[in-house]
Amino acid sequence: MILGVRFVAAFAEGSAPTVEWLFLDLNSYFASVEQQERPELRGRPIGIVPLVTEHTCCIAVSYEAKAYGVKTGVSLEDAKRLCPHIQLVEARPKLYVEYHHRIVEAVNSCIPVTNVMSVDEMACRLMGRERALGNATTIRSTSNSRSAP
């Protein structure tokens, strides 16, 4: 799974740069979970829909679909116009919550998760030596690799 991680850095004047928080924001989360569960979907443009009907929108899209300009929230009509071969996948919310718990556990094995903001976003407050830029970068990399199923 691809885990997008954003840093928020706090720079104190006259000292080495430090990082106070590590924000983890999973990119294309629902689509990435489906690609993890179903290898045949990997590398393909997919759109996650709440129901398989013509009158809905994509609630998540894969990186491959984004490359065609398909964005989250786009109607199916527009998604198909932008990417005629997009594959639609019905959402499985329980599965996304299961993965969420696994990912929180994996990150917690590296650094305590301070806040969970949503199914695909969490934040870790860095303490002491963790705040040094080099150490924070290592924590990010370790969290990233442990979160990959």
Ligand SMILES: [Mg+2]
């Ligand atoms: Mg996200």
